[in-house]
Amino acid sequence: xxxxxxSPTHLIKTRGQQATLRCSPISGHTxxxxxxxxxxxxxxxxxxxxxxxxxxxxxFPPRFSGRQFPNYSSELNVNALELEDSALYLCASSFWxxxxxxxxxxxxxxxxxxxx
Amino acid sequence: xxxVTQPExxxxxxxGAPVELKCNYSYSGSPELFWYVQYSRQRLQxxxxxxxxxSIKGFTADLNKGETSFHLKKPFAQEEDxxxxxxxxxxxxxxxxxTFGSGTQLxxxx
Numbered sequence: 001x002x003x004x005x006x007s008p009t010h011l012i013k014t015r016g017q018q019a020t021l022r023c024s025p026i027s028g029h030t031x032x033x034x035x036x037x038x039x040x041x042x043x044x045x046x047x048x049x050x051x052x053x054x055x056x057x058x059x060f061p062p063r064f065s066g067r068q069f070p071n072y073s074s075e076l077n078v079n080a081l082e083l084e085d086s087a088l089y090l091c092a093s094s095f096w097x098x099x100x101x102x103x104x105x106x107x108x109x110x111x112x113x114x115x116x
Numbered sequence: 117x118x119x120v121t122q123p124e125x126x127x128x129x130x131x132g133a134p135v136e137l138k139c140n141y142s143y144s145g146s147p148e149l150f151w152y153v154q155y156s157r158q159r160l161q162x163x164x165x166x167x168x169x170x171s172i173k174g175f176t177a178d179l180n181k182g183e184t185s186f187h188l189k190k191p192f193a194q195e196e197d198x199x200x201x202x203x204x205x206x207x208x209x210x211x212x213x214x215t216f217g218s219g220t221q222l223x224x225x226x
Contacts, residue, residue: 033213
């Protein structure tokens with residue numbers, strides 16, 4: 001079974017530009033989560049999509065946005081890039097059984113975003 | 117608010133020695149607790165979760181609601197256990213994202 005895939009592996013941008021990161025979940029998974037792993041800040045939750053809708057977002061400014069497509073893949077867009085956006089961005093997928101049911105998040109390899 | 121604390125950033129033990137990685141959490145409801153591991157140059161992967169009460173690669177973790185802890189233990193550490201370990205908590209309802217601790221880098225010395 002193929003795992004979660006992310007593209008590109010590395011992305012280099014300059015301040016003020018926009019970045020688009022992509023994630024393909026495990027087949028059958030409907031939920032996609034985005035996390036930021038910045039140096040010294042650990043893993044922080046960014047966004048959660050399920051069935052094409054944004055279900056929750058973390059404490060990040062609105063220039064971090066995304067969407068989920070009908071095939072459950074997802075994009076993370078970061079506008080007006082700042083130097084501190086440099087980080088590893090992880091995508092995870094799961095199958096959400098419903099309220100209070102157990103599900104496990106499986107992670108992709110990440111996209112390393114560098115803002116110069 | 118949900119919070120996960122891993123007090124040790126670095127932990128070194130000798131091969132064959134017992135190892136315990138500490139994790140404490142703060143959550144008002146009934147959380148689900150997980151341990152994830154990241155080996156060098158590999159993706160983050162699930163090690164175990166409290167709801168399964170299983171042992172993976174010799175590791176176990178017991179959820180102690182009284183002490184709000186979920187410590188990871190292994191009686192005899194192996195060199196291949198050297199990795200970064202993250203404790204994570206998942207809430208319920210619209211808060212189903214994972215809240216991670218800051219991680220503990222475990223080094224098993226020969």
